Amino acid sequence: MDRHAARAPRHRRTLLGLGLAAAVTLGTAGAAPAAAPHATAVPSASAASAALKAPTAAVRPELPAPTGPHPVGTLSTRLVDRSRHDPWVTSQPYRELMVSVWYPARKAGGARTAPYMAAGAAERWDAAAPHGIPQGAVDWAGMRSHARQGAPVDARGGRLPVLLYSAGAGDPRTWGTSLVEELASRGYVVVTVDHTYEAPGVQFPDGTVRDDKPLRDALAGVDGDEALSRLLKKVLEVRVADDRFVLDRLGDLPGGLSRVVDRGRVGMVGQSAGGVAAAETMYEDRRVKAAVDLDGTLELNGEPNGTHLTPVAEHGVDRPLLLMGRDGSDHTTEPSWGAFWSRTPGWKRDFTLRGSRHQTYTDLASVLPQAGRPHDVVEKNIGTVDPERAVAAQRAYVTAFFDRWLRDRDGRLLDGPSARFPEVRYVP
Template sequence: MRRRVPGAEHDRVTENTAGLPMSPLETLALLGALALVAARWLAPAARPRATIAAVAVLVPCAVALGMTGIRWQLLPVLAGAALALPFALLPLLRPLRRRRGRPAWRARWWLALPGSAACAGLIAAGPLAAWAFPVPVFPEPSGGFAVGTRVVQWTDQGRPETFTADPDDRRTVVVQLWYPARRSPAGAPRAQYLGRTRQEARTVAGALAGGVGLPGFLMDGVARARSRSVLDAPVDGGGGRFPVVLFSPGSGGVRTQNTAWAEELASHGYVVAALDHPYDSAAVVLADGRTLTSETSSSGDRDKDEELAAGWTAVRAADLGFVLGRLEALDRGEGADPLTGRLDTGRAAVAGHSMGGAAALQAARQDHRFQAVVDLDGFPHGPASPALGRPVLALTQALTPATDPRYLPRLTEALASGTATSYRLTVPGAAHLTFMDGPLYLPPVPSLIGSLGRTEGPRVVAAATLAFLDSALRGDPGDPAGALRAYGSLSVVRPDGGG
């Protein structure tokens, strides 16, 4: 029987409210601003009352939003209201002017119409911007476990940091864990997205925006978001051991970029460990407060970039192997930890998005502790040997004339040379960013996030991943190909060369 997800009723209420592009307070401010513009066009007797009512709604909402933090999407709404306010107040001043013997002035309709249209256009830009760049609302995980999360930092004392010139600098990684958790009290605050604190989330959001040449304020909503997991929630008390999935983000990506995917896996009884790769991830905030930003960038030369990518992938693969070793030590009880004795590191998979997918493939080649690989639209980099000895699920977007012509042959070679049955699943309607959290908060442009909508893409990616992992790590009976075909066009690559 499926276990009820703790706090699900509360979360559904939260989602129904937060799923709107604008909060109730922002919506009231928007309606007040529109009423202020419309008041100019009402019958003379109704204008004063409409104006007073609009101001009575708008001003308290603006003050309250100013105290809690105004999103940039509301600024055009307030600007339009400010421009409309003097003209809306004129009808209230006419009786006073008449008593003083001054003529009452009113703009002709053909003069007022362009101004009203401009104000209405500014106000309408607010909800449009909120729809294009929303505060992401994470889907409720469908599994039987509640989800907890926490962040750890580990240093590999045996490996120098190759991105710095300091000979004493050692490679340090920041890892976020998502795990099956006990029920939290109703109303327990959910974990901040993108960071442990709001300040860290702002830092990371700004770095992500800067990495693609966008102004930082466009990511303001992302820094405000909360995920579905609870920070430092107690581990589920059932006593079972959980398979482990390590995750590497895309180039310039961060450990939280696949939070919806990680929470879905954790709700089905997996522990997910996602890495920040210092000097590769957009921004990594260390425990001592330092922020390490990305030092990787394209040279513009395809051959040189391939060489650079192979080097960066090797560093990431080493990070993944190191973290699996730390998880093994944690499970053995080397240091008091709630997950001691609960991690089944003998059933470990390695996954990644984009360059992280390439790192996952390399990690599995080098480290036989990994029992399965999930490559989320990752172009293979680095050596093609030794052959992969573990099953691979490669999820890709539909190939187009704009796709790098080397991608499919390179991926096919990696899968075909393996010694285990692997799967390539092409997800219809997917784009490269469909395979991470991007659809939840980026503009719904098909070339950017695909055509599956804000939640369907992440759902399909997580469901396909679970179908594969349940077979590869848990030995679920039956051929996983049957389940995977429900999510797209499937190619099965068998070690004997059959398909």
């Protein structure tokens, strides 16, 4: 183990809060580098995968079905920002992103359900052995979503509010599919964003996969708290720039979606670094009317001590923000959340999920128990909370929040403790 790998535990809390722990692991696991500029054609199977494949057959976990009244459709598209060089590979004179759009659909009998992850991206994710899941144990490409690929959008209800979803740093855009499908089934258009060269594998329509080697190289060069803070600041700045660019392109979505999105009703939700990006993008861009931060610390430190605050934590924000943290993490214990709380006089809420851990707010809550992992691996990642209840609670609170602020529908769930969800703690 090199000296930077040995340093990783000291920064564990912030790296987890920003989702960079997986990237640190990738940086010390000897993952094969891609050809310049960090793009490779999709292989059928890598030699490393063949050598390290788990001895048992791969499982295909099933995500819980969305519960809203609408069928769900999805499509993916490439967006190119020619106004800036790529911040991670500066020799590339433009920034390119892959996004997926999830939306209420008309019934599409013959349309196939979309794969959970594109094959090339899935291979890279599998090679990372994420969160204690050995290579080959989960068939990430074989998993299916509940959304119909390319199904026609249901525009009969008029224009629809639109949400951006952002995953944790080093995680794929699919990592919140269960939540995203629920929101789409309840009448939202949701755009999920992969941050190129930060996500472990981003597959583009020409079949190439951009890997995360630039971020891993940057992490390997970190030496000291100030250097780490600068890197975390760059990660956040890149994400906010990406998200603002996607907002710029909402009028250019394919499949007739540009005609149904209501660009006057925009929200953001994200987990870990995605939650930080959601809060910070709202702070910097008034097009975002409301945001949800799922367990993302609002500071850029190796340890959470209330210094190096993000601007949204340092100054507060004048639009609604919902905080949902893992067990023990709230605005009374998390310094950056406390700073935000004291500097935001307007509407805000803070809930924690009893018995939860950082990854409870991702699809791992559904995947890990089905992957047959040992109890200690499950508990380390998603805690002791019942996974089905965790998914139901996250869906209910996020939906209630956006219904309240983007649709003027207030079911009162956010006003305090709820008998429906005793595992959710209201933190006044």
